[in-house]
Amino acid sequence: MIDRGLHRIREIPTYDSGNAWYNLLPEPDPPLRLTGEVFGDWTILGAGACGLATARRLADLRPDDRIVVVEASRVGYGASGRNAGFMLNHNTHGESKDLAIERRNGRLCQGGHDYLATLVEMHQIRCNWSDWGRVYAAAGDDADAHLSALSRVYDELLQPWTLLDAADMARLTGSAFYRSGLRARGNGLVNPAAMVRGLAACLPENVTLYEESPIVSVAVDRPHRLQGEEGEVFAPGLILATSVFLEDMGICRHRIVPIATFASLSKPVPPALRASLGEDGEFALLPAHPNGSTVRLDRDGRLLMRNTIRYARGKRFDTASLSRISDVHRAAIAARWPALEGLEFEGTWGGMLGFTRNDGTIWGHLGANVHAVISSDAAPMTRGTMAGKLVAENICGEDSDLLALMRSIPSAARLPPDPLLRIAVQARIWSDRWTGKGEI
Secondary structure, three states: OOOOEEEEEOOOOOOOOOHHHOOOOOOOOOOOOOOOEEEOOOOEOOOOHHHHHHHHHHHHOOOOOOEEEOOOOOOOHHHHHHOOOEEEOOOOOOOOOOHHHHHHHHHHHHHHHHHHHHHHOOOOOOOEOOOOEEEEEEEOOOOHHHHHHHHHHHHHHOOOOOEHHHHHHHHHHHOOOOEEEEEEEEEEEEEEHHHHHHHOOOOOOOOOEEOOOOOEEEEOOEEEEEOOOOOEEEOEEEEEOOOOHHHHHHOOOOOOOOEEEEEEEOOOOOHHHHHHOOOOOOOEEEEOOOOOOOOOOOOOEEEEEEEEEEOOOOOOOOOHHHHHHHHHHHHHHHHHHHOOOOEEEEEEEEEEEEEEEOOEEEEEEEEEEEEEOOOOOOOOOHHHHHHHHHHHHHHOOHOOOOOHHOOOEEEEOOOOOOOHHHHHHHHHHHHHHHHHHHHH
């Protein structure tokens, strides 16, 4: 629950400038910044996947309401524009801890995927959407064990899959690095920054989006008041869609484990070498082991390499750290394709994910007409989109099987404070790094 009164934001969300997905896009129009006094029926704080989906559905269901969305940076520049671009209909790694949770999460991901695919088609959002699917790739000594565990889970979930051997993987990727793979379909592949920007551009008319407008405090009152650096918003309804940054408001603290992941995107592979990168002209690989590398060859011939995870309470990444991670990514590319050693990068960047201890969530009514929608898992785009759509439907008294499913998810369990949490998470990261060292 949330307390009435003033909640000061300890740290305004900031991001490094290396996100190549965003930097490759055309320069956006100048932002509409929050200035002066603004009044609405609803304020949504955060314009990522969760916030935009909430705004869209709330605007559809309440066409006479004025909905104000406030974003600290530019749309697509934050976490939702920094992932690997997998619009997952389902995702898992290795042995399942609880098949009921796997089924639940899969249904939410599938719903989010279908909703996003419909919006991209309806509004002709130019985000390089591809239906190629995904392969859970395995390398190293434990490759067979990882895929065997994964295939058992997919069988239990009635998810279709195809087993690929080393020769199949070489045909798809042009690399002898991988020993085997499990191919699944049904997900989209996109430039995530382009998709998020496109989703914002086609919001309903009763939604106003303010960008480059960081909020410094939130007064939970009647009406709620969000104080910015140059303006303020007043609204009787408030929806918080700030992902792991929610804790910086002093709200729902010690509920989400903040994890950073890092990616690099290359410049286009030279035409003389592109034909050697598999027979399809694109591919999308997720690691069978949690510590492995996510790798994509997109339709423009750029290679994405994502690996290296960190506990990230501070949520900021300095230039020296990103430079070291860039070297790790270059080595990972060279290990797979020796001829691409020295391939230039468009950029290297960090992004944030949140995980909970009990597969729970921060979602729904917190009190005082304040609601929250946080995607806390490894499929933040699709499940987050569905969580945002459903929180709007929950507010408006709608009903559906998916909404009932969302309501059934337990609240995120309380976590130990730092430094205990940091020690526990780092120990798990080091354990996964050791057991999956052949996958990087």
